[in-house]
Amino acid sequence: MADIIDYKIYGDDMQLVEIELDPKEGVRTEAGALMYMDNDIEMQTKAEGGIFKGFKRTMVGESFFITNFVNSGSGKARVAFSAPYPGKIIPVNLFEFNGKFICQKNSYLCSANGIEIEIQLVKKIGTGLFGGEGFILQRLEGYGMAFIHAGGTIIEKFLEPGETLRVDTGCIVGFPPTVDYDIKFIGGFKNALFGGEGIFLTQLTGPGKVYLQSLPFSRLADRVIQAARFTNKDETKRFSGGFF
Numbered sequence: 001m002a003d004i005i006d007y008k009i010y011g012d013d014m015q016l017v018e019i020e021l022d023p024k025e026g027v028r029t030e031a032g033a034l035m036y037m038d039n040d041i042e043m044q045t046k047a048e049g050g051i052f053k054g055f056k057r058t059m060v061g062e063s064f065f066i067t068n069f070v071n072s073g074s075g076k077a078r079v080a081f082s083a084p085y086p087g088k089i090i091p092v093n094l095f096e097f098n099g100k101f102i103c104q105k106n107s108y109l110c111s112a113n114g115i116e117i118e119i120q121l122v123k124k125i126g127t128g129l130f131g132g133e134g135f136i137l138q139r140l141e142g143y144g145m146a147f148i149h150a151g152g153t154i155i156e157k158f159l160e161p162g163e164t165l166r167v168d169t170g171c172i173v174g175f176p177p178t179v180d181y182d183i184k185f186i187g188g189f190k191n192a193l194f195g196g197e198g199i200f201l202t203q204l205t206g207p208g209k210v211y212l213q214s215l216p217f218s219r220l221a222d223r224v225i226q227a228a229r230f231t232n233k234d235e236t237k238r239f240s241g242g243f244f
Contacts, residue, residue, distance in 0.1 A: 001114060001142075001143050001144070002094075002111070002112040002113060002114030002115050002142045002143055002144025002145070003021075003025040003026055003027070003112040003113045003114055003144065004025070004112070004144065005019050005020065005021060005025060005027060005112045005144070005145055006019070006020040007019045007020065007091065007145065007147075008020075009089050009091070013086045013087070013088075014082075014083060014086055015082075015083050015087070015088060015089045016035050016080050016081060016082040016083065016089075017080065017081055017089050017091075017109070017110070017147050018078055018079070018080040019078065019079055019080070019081075019110070020076055020077075020078050021041070021069075021070075021071035021076065021077050021078070021079065022071065022076060023071050023072075023073060023074055023075070023076075024070065024071060024072075025070070025071050025112075025113070026068050026069060026070035026071070026112075026113035027068070027069050027079060027110055027111065027112055027113060028066050028067065028068050028069070028110065028111055028112075028113055028115070029066070029067055029069070029081055029109065029110035029111075030066065030067070030108060030109070030110075031045065031065050031066075031067055033081040033082065033084070033109055033110060034067070034069075034079070034080075034081060035080040035081055035082040036079070036080050037069060037077075037078070037079040037080070038073075038077040038078050038079065039073075039077075040071055040072055040073025040074075040075070040077040041069050041070070041071060041072070041077050041078075041079050042069070042070045042071075042072040043067060043068075043069055044067065044068045044069075044070065045065050045066075045067040045068075046065060046066065046068075066117075068113060070113075081109055081110045081147075083109065083149045084149065085149075085151060086151065086152070086215070087149060087150050087151035087152055087154075087213065087215065088149070088150055088152075088153070088154045088213075089109060089147050089148070089149050090147065090148050090149070090150060090154060090173065090174075090211060091145060091146075091147055092140070092145070092146045092147065092148060092174070093144075093145055094115065094140060094141075094142055094143055094144060094145070094146060095143055095144075097176040097177075098176070099141060099142060099143050100139060100140070100141055100176065100177050101139070101140045101146070101174055101175075101176055102120050102137050102138065102139050102140075102174060102175055102176070102177060102179075102181075103137065103138050103139075103140065103148050103173060103174030103175075103211075104137060104138065104172060104173060104174065105136060105137060105138050107138065107148040107149055107150060107173060107174065108138055108140070108146070108148055108149075109147045109148055109149045110146075110147050111140065111142075111144065111145065111146035111147065112142075112144040112145050112146070114142050114143075114144055115140055115141065115142035115144055115145075115146050116140070116141045116142055117138060117139075117140060118138070118139040118140075118141055119136055119137075119138070119139065120136070120137040120138060120139035148173065148174060148211075150173040150211065150213035151213050151214070151215035151216055152213050152214035152215025152216075153213070153214040153215075154173070154211060154212070154213060154214075155211070155212040155213075155214070156209060156210070156211060156212075157209070157210045157212065158206075158208070158209050158210075159179065159204065159205065159206025159207055159208055159209075159210060160206050160207060161206055161207040162205065162206065163205070163206045163207075164203055164204065164205045164206075165203070165204045165210065166184060166201045166202065166203050166204075167201060167202050167203075167204060167210075167212060168201060168202070168216075169183075169200070169201070169202045170216035171212050171213055171214070171216055172202060172204070172210070172211075172212060172213075173211035173212060173213050174210075174211045175204060175208055175209065175210045175211065176208045176209065178206075178207050178208040179204050179205065179206060179207070179208040179210060180204070180205040181202065181203075181204060182202070182203045182205070183200045183201070183202055183203065184200065184201055184202075184203045185200060
């Protein structure tokens with residue numbers, strides 16, 4: 001059983017989560033997510049679970065080290081963590097998902113002490129090869145609160161048993177193990193080559209709740225890189241024109 005924590009999420013597009021801890025309660029996070037903490041919060045950074053678990057965390061895009069923040073005082077104390085890029089922080093109560101929740105790698109922000117971050121291997125080779133996220137996703141295990149981060153606007157979809165939804169892979173944030181995850185060919189020669197959405201989409205089949213994001217970080221990064229290339233070309237032309 002994880003520590004029982006109280007929390008409040010602040011902000012709109014650049015959010016942070018402030019967590020209130022009773023004495024001896026703790027919260028864990030990947031290295032680098034801290035925003036602020038009260039004086040009674042004790043910070044402990046270590047390769048929790050040993051070297052093997054540390055390497056497992058790096059495989060799902062997280063830090064080798066896990067940082068624990070424990071209230072060592074006699075009263076309530078607060079610690080806050082900020083999102084790494086524009087988007088939303090999603091509170092996930094693992095009690096609602098029978099203690100297991102699957103999410104994209106790099107999406108984990110923090111959780112109550114007692115929640116474990118594990119590797120989730122996709123069931124089918126085709127999904128791993130063409131699904132856009134490789135063979136590995138994250139699996140959060142335990143009974144308590146966890147917080148994941150996603151880009152843009154968050155949409156919640158509840159799929160009935162057998163109901164399917166086809167989604168751009170990067171737009172998936174997370175879902176419970178009851179939801180089946182597979183890939184489907186987009187269909188049509190012109191769709192595949194010129195549709196701009198890739199050759200495959202992810203098919204999710206219920207039952208279960210699915211979280212989707214409107215702005216995957218990979219899409220944002222691609223646009224930034226593309227804009228930087230054009231900017232560099234323009235700067236090079238102006239530089240060349242001014243000296244030759």
